[in-house]
Amino acid sequence: MDFNLTPEEAAFRDEVRAFLDENLDAAESERDMNWFGGWLKKVREKRWVGFSWPKEVGGGGGTVMQQVILKEEMAKRKAPPLGSCYMGLAWVGPSIIQYGNEEQKQKYIPDILDGTYQWCTGYSEPDSGSDLASLKCRCERDGDEYVVNGQKIWTSIAMISKMMILLVRTQTDVDVKHDGITCLLVEMDSPGIEVRPIKNMSGGAMFAEVFLTDVRVPVENRLGAEGGGWKVTVSALANERSSIAEVYGLTRKMEELKDLARDTERAGQRAIDIPSIRRRLQRAEIRIESMRLNGQRFLTKQLKGEPLGSETSINKLHRASLEVEMGELAMEITGSASTLMQGCDEAPEDGRWAKFALGWPEVVIGGGTPNIQKNIISERILGLPKD
Ligand SMILES: Cc1cc2nc3c(=O)[nH]c(=O)nc-3n(C[C@H](O)[C@H](O)[C@H](O)COP(=O)(O)OP(=O)(O)OC[C@H]3O[C@@H](n4cnc5c(N)ncnc54)[C@H](O)[C@@H]3O)c2cc1C
Structure with a gap:
């Protein structure tokens, strides 16, 4: 296909470049919550939050190509997130747009666009992760x-979320385990929900176990058909x-790594001038370009x-290994100080890179492990026999 931009594109x-020139008016280190609040308001006014969503639900109605342009320009300028x-x-929003009824769209989509509160995702259970369809969380009408x-587990940001998209089993006597699963939109302050934070290896507690005991959820909060939750998922x-x-x-992240290598001195020279580091930076950059x-x-x-279908697993797999590789590279660039965490006087950039290097599980395991992505690619794209 022809990737040259049309005059409209x-x-x-x-327009995006001019907006960024005008509004990225503070250095990254000077952007506080106030600045970020102002940024969010401006991008919301431009309808760039939910840019590809239909205009009827408050999105921007942008084309796929415009969305690519917007994201590319933002990444090049290290702009903060949209929303x-x-x-x-x-x-959650795309699922509500696809499977929700009118009331659900009106109730939830504006708050998602405005960032009024957070959503969390209640899929994984202690015995159901990769094999998600084996989930057992009981649900009776x-x-x-x-x-x-x-019980749910590994529920990211459960402790700061107002809503959860939850998968439950409404039917047990099914021939295929993917049937009988239902998707519910649940208020986290419903009686019977207990959230117990789990500490991760970088010291934070950004995920949790969620226990549900006799939690009552109105039927109107069901997303999609009863027993049809797998399709939504x-x-x-x-x-x-x-x-x-x-x-x-x-x-x-690559731009930030290169800045780090330029600004870090190792044995009397800039880290970016050390051949082994240059080689690793180049290799990572080439892989990003192939992605x-x-x-x-x-x-x-x-x-x-x-x-979009199984093909996304290819880039998910690349992203997983690159995330680990870039974390290791950041550690190599910063040298012996690399393991110092936030709060240590000597920690480069207040431990930001140490945190990044330990944060890979979110990208590697979240959304399905590399083994599962390999299974998807081999079975659904390459047509190899089933696992
Ligand atoms: C940082 C982080 C955030 C997360 N956030 C959420 C969240 O918000 N909500 C949520 O619901 N879940 C979340 N998860 C959970 C995540 O989706 C699961 O951890 C993941 O799907 C793997 O499931 P599991 O932990 O049960 O491991 P298992 O499924 O038990 O897998 C263990 C190992 O066996 C391998 N394996 C399993 N099955 C196969 C197979 N068929 N073929 C080959 N190898 C296989 C896996 O690759 C893995 O190496 C999060 C996880 C992490 C690490």
Whole structure:
């Protein structure tokens, strides 16, 4: 396909560049919450939050190509994110737009766009992670309500979320385990929900176990059909994987790594001038470029109106290994100080890189492990026998 920009697309790119010139008016280190609040307000006014969502629900109605332009320009300039409700924008909102009824769209989508509160994702259970369809969280109907009993685990940001997209089992006597699963939109302050934070290896506690005991959820909070939750999840997971598989976050991180290598002195020379570090930076950059080109294959598919499918697993797999590689590279650049965490006087950039190097599980394991991505690629793309 022809990736040259049409005159309209070039005009949009110029509009984005002009906006960034005008509004990225503070250095990264000077951007406080106030500045970020102002930024969010301006990008919301431009309708760049939920840019590809239909205008009827408050999105920007942007084309796939415009979205690529917007994200590329933002990544190049290391701009802050568009919007603050990460899961809401990446997969909960798209699922509500696709499977929700009118009331659900009106109730939840504006708050997701405004970042009024956070959503969390209640899929994984102690015995159901990779094999998600084996989930057991029980759910029985009682009049106009569902009653939920069970446990979820690894629920990111559960402790600061107002809402959860939750998968439960409404039917147990099914021939295929993917049937009988239902998707609910649950208020986290419902009686019977207990959130117990889990500490991760970088010292933070950004995920949690969630216990549900006789939690009552109105039937109107069901997303999609009863027993049809797997369909909702498949598209939500494709969106989750494609958001992880995107190249823009890596492009930005690469620019930051190069700045770090320029600003760090090792044995009397700039780290960026050390051949072994230069080689690793080049290798990472080449891999990011190959991911970008691979992403254009999905783009071609999307432009032809075909839905995103298993192909996102290819870039998800690359992103996973690159995330680890870039974390190790940051440690090599910063040398012996690299393991110092936030709060240590000697920690480079207040421990930011040590935290990054330990943060890989979110990208590597979240959204499905590398083994699972390899299974998807081999079975669904290469047509190899089933695992
Ligand atoms: C930082 C982080 C954030 C997360 N956030 C969330 C969240 O917000 N909500 C949520 O619901 N979940 C979340 N998760 C959970 C995540 O989705 C699961 O951890 C993941 O799907 C793996 O499941 P598991 O931990 O049960 O491991 P298991 O499924 O038990 O896997 C263990 C190992 O076996 C391998 N394996 C399993 N099955 C196969 C197979 N068929 N073929 C080959 N190898 C296989 C896996 O690759 C892995 O190496 C998060 C996880 C992390 C690390």
